[in-house]
Amino acid sequence: RKDGRISDAVVLRGADPLLDAEALRLVNVMPEWIPGKLKKQPVNVLFTLPVVFSLQK
Numbered sequence: 001r002k003d004g005r006i007s008d009a010v011v012l013r014g015a016d017p018l019l020d021a022e023a024l025r026l027v028n029v030m031p032e033w034i035p036g037k038l039k040k041q042p043v044n045v046l047f048t049l050p051v052v053f054s055l056q057k
Contacts, residue, residue, distance in 0.1 A: 002042040004032035012048070023051040 001007050009027045014020040027049065036045035 002035055002044055004035045004042075006030060006033065015053070019053055023053075026051065 006027060009024055011020040011023060035042040037043060
Protein backbone atom coordinates (compact mmCIF):
# COMPACT_ATOMS: atom_id res chain seq x y z
CA ARG A 1 0.00 0.00 0.00
CA LYS A 2 1.00 3.59 -0.45
CA ASP A 3 1.12 4.02 3.33
CA GLY A 4 3.54 1.10 3.90
CA ARG A 5 0.99 -1.33 5.32
CA ILE A 6 0.97 -4.90 4.02
CA SER A 7 -2.27 -6.07 2.43
CA ASP A 8 -3.55 -9.13 0.59
CA ALA A 9 -0.74 -11.45 1.74
CA VAL A 10 -0.93 -14.95 0.25
CA VAL A 11 1.20 -18.10 0.26
CA LEU A 12 2.36 -18.89 -3.27
CA ARG A 13 3.95 -22.29 -2.64
CA GLY A 14 2.86 -23.84 0.61
CA ALA A 15 4.66 -26.62 2.44
CA ASP A 16 2.14 -27.50 5.13
CA PRO A 17 -1.07 -25.79 6.29
CA LEU A 18 0.38 -25.03 9.74
CA LEU A 19 3.56 -23.52 8.29
CA ASP A 20 1.56 -21.56 5.72
CA ALA A 21 -0.62 -20.11 8.48
CA GLU A 22 2.43 -19.15 10.53
CA ALA A 23 4.10 -17.50 7.54
CA LEU A 24 0.97 -15.39 6.95
CA ARG A 25 0.76 -14.54 10.65
CA LEU A 26 4.37 -13.34 10.65
CA VAL A 27 3.87 -11.21 7.56
CA ASN A 28 0.68 -9.67 8.94
CA VAL A 29 2.30 -8.62 12.24
CA MET A 30 5.28 -6.93 10.55
CA PRO A 31 5.66 -3.20 11.16
CA GLU A 32 4.84 -0.83 8.32
CA TRP A 33 7.33 -0.83 5.47
CA ILE A 34 8.78 2.15 3.64
CA PRO A 35 6.45 2.52 0.64
CA GLY A 36 7.71 2.24 -2.92
CA LYS A 37 7.95 5.52 -4.79
CA LEU A 38 7.57 6.62 -8.38
CA LYS A 39 8.57 10.18 -9.19
CA LYS A 40 8.83 10.83 -5.44
CA GLN A 41 5.20 9.80 -4.87
CA PRO A 42 4.26 6.71 -2.81
CA VAL A 43 2.81 3.90 -4.93
CA ASN A 44 1.40 0.43 -4.34
CA VAL A 45 4.02 -2.29 -4.90
CA LEU A 46 3.74 -6.05 -5.37
CA PHE A 47 6.55 -7.77 -3.46
CA THR A 48 7.40 -11.44 -2.99
CA LEU A 49 8.94 -12.18 0.41
CA PRO A 50 10.48 -15.63 0.81
CA VAL A 51 9.79 -17.18 4.22
CA VAL A 52 12.02 -20.15 5.01
CA PHE A 53 11.43 -22.47 7.96
CA SER A 54 14.26 -24.62 9.27
CA LEU A 55 12.85 -27.62 11.11
CA GLN A 56 14.67 -30.01 13.41
CA LYS A 57 14.05 -33.75 13.22
